[in-house]
Amino acid sequence: MTEQSVQTIVAAERMPEQELALRYARLRTIMQQQAPQVSGMLIFSRLNIYYLTGTLGNGVLWLPVEGEPVLLLRRGLERAAAESPLKHILSFRSFSDVIPSCCDAGSPLGRVVGVEQSGLTWQLGSMLQTRLKDVEFVAADGCLAACRSVKTEWELRKMRLSGARHHEGLYHRLPKLLHHGMTERAIAHAGWQTFFSLGHSGIMRMNAAGEEIFLGHVCAGESGNYPGHFNGPLGLVGEHPATPVMGYAGRVWKKGQVLSCDIAFCLEGYHTDKTQIYYSGSSSSIPDVVRRAHDACIEIQQRTAEALKPGAIPSKLYAHSLELAEKAGFGEGFMGLGNRKVVFLGHGIGLAIDDQPVLAKRFDAPVEAGMVFAVEPKISIAGVGMVGVENTFEVTAKGSRCLTGDAYDIVCVE
Known part of the structure; x- marks a missing residue:
């Protein structure tokens, strides 16, 4: 077997864990005020994923009202692990993977979920609904905007x-x-x-x-x-x-x-x-x-x-x-x-x-x-x-x- 060298990933900047804690606390407070029925929020846009993780990942972030966030990425897990302090950074291929992956990470989705609607095209939004049939979605873009405003x-x-x-x-x-x-x-x-x-x-x-x-x-x-x-x-x-x-x-x-x-x-x-x-x-x-x-x-x-x-x-x-x-x-x-x-x-x-x-x-x-x-x-x-x-x-x-x-x-x- 040929030994392969593994590149050491050194991030240009790693998001401080305490910085993310401040953002999570504020966003969770806003969710409880504006959408108290949701169990958490699914975030899709790369810019908001960066805001809440420290890495400009291509995928889905699940931020529960209580519990650890879960970042699901299509690629670039090594880079994300270097740039972000999140404990749960996992790969996924389809929206069908969201519920089981988050459940396995110890942060299951609830029945009602806030969703960043502007982070998806109409086509992908429709696909999300067909893959997560038992979940009721509530628009929560305003929560993200209010959080980022301060x-x-x-x-x-x-x-x-x-x-x-x-x-x-x-x-x-x-x-x-x-x-x-x-x-x-x-x-x-x-x-x-x-x-x-x-x-x-x-x-x-x-x-x-x-x-x-x-x-x-x-x-x-x-x-x-x-x-x-x-x-x-x-x-x-x-x-x-x-x-x-x-x-x-x-x-x-x-x-x-x-x-x-x-x-x-x-x-x-x-x-x-x-x-x-x-x-x-x-x-x-x-x-x-x-x-x-x-x-x-x-x-x-x-x-x-x-x-x-x-x-x-x-x-x-x-x-x-x-x-x-x-x-x-x-x-x-x-x-x-x-x-x-x-x-x-x-x-x-x-x-x-x-x-x-x-x-x-x-x-x-x-x-x-x-x-x-x-x-x-x-x-x-x-x-x-x-x-x-x-x-x-x-x-x-x-x-x-x-x-x-x-x-x-x-x-x-x-």
């Missing part, structure tokens, strides 16, 4: 570092690589060059089904008002209709134009969001309407940040932003022109760019310490483009603090 100190440390590097890149380093005459595509590549040098992971994630992002939006002049499919205020031509991301090679940033860069940073899976506006010319040559609109956005961001504290109501913060924009004379262009206007001021952010909660109507649950929001007041100006700000704020017991820098003005590139 970050632990472990998560916040990553986001603070991401925010600091984000500001360094957009405010200090990228302007040195910019000049008028560059195409949006060339500017996007300069953005990637800057971000990669600061440790950007090169991948960003969104929760919304089918939504994609790559770097973000790079828009010269009127490109900022270009109609788009992405659920955000800033317009975008993008690379091509099939890939409406980054910037268009056929659009040049000209002298006397604004340049809007809404590009996120991702460090070790955690995102921060920031928009920086540049102007090709001297500060004194910035058109009055551009300066006034941008200053109005800074004021709205500041007033929102001051109110963003535990107990604040997201829907009220959004409503107040509309009042402030109207008072400043920019109600029409606030968060987009005409039917391109979006109906939110900001959003939660963390393992995905579009986390919960949203600063919008009908989001009435009070803000909690540990939540992190991207606040993005922007104003469209016909014939000019879009100006404004976006920064990432951590909610603390005493209020909010900006993670992505303390300078919000337009950066002039002459």
Whole structure:
């Protein structure tokens, strides 16, 4: 028999056991509050599996209300064992294996089970129901979203570092690589060059089904008002209709134009969001309407940040932003022109760019310490483009603090 060498698996990072314990305790409390009839929850999306195990596994996680979690994977068990402290990491081939595998691990499913519906396609969801015929499923996606909305100190440390590097890149380093005459595509590549040098992971994630992002939006002049499919205020031509991301090679940033860069940073899976506006010319040559609109956005961001504290109501913060924009004379262009206007001021952010909660109507649950929001007041100006700000704020017991820098003005590139 030939002796085979076995590779020693060393993880780039192993999720601390006490970190997972905090997340399990919070999710179980939320399940008992929102879905008290369930015996636990089945999680399918790789991002939520990572959140609850520390490994981006392809499979199913069973988290009982009481007892040990069980992670069932199609492949990569050795990697998962190196990255995650879970005791039960098992292989499986079919949903038919879920009930017997969990039972053998000492954590059987109950009759009623919470399920992450958004983690499965309709086809796979139907298959799950046929394989687990005696189980009653209850949608529990809201429990996961509520759990992830409040970050632990472990998560916040990553986001603070991401925010600091984000500001360094957009405010200090990228302007040195910019000049008028560059195409949006060339500017996007300069953005990637800057971000990669600061440790950007090169991948960003969104929760919304089918939504994609790559770097973000790079828009010269009127490109900022270009109609788009992405659920955000800033317009975008993008690379091509099939890939409406980054910037268009056929659009040049000209002298006397604004340049809007809404590009996120991702460090070790955690995102921060920031928009920086540049102007090709001297500060004194910035058109009055551009300066006034941008200053109005800074004021709205500041007033929102001051109110963003535990107990604040997201829907009220959004409503107040509309009042402030109207008072400043920019109600029409606030968060987009005409039917391109979006109906939110900001959003939660963390393992995905579009986390919960949203600063919008009908989001009435009070803000909690540990939540992190991207606040993005922007104003469209016909014939000019879009100006404004976006920064990432951590909610603390005493209020909010900006993670992505303390300078919000337009950066002039002459």
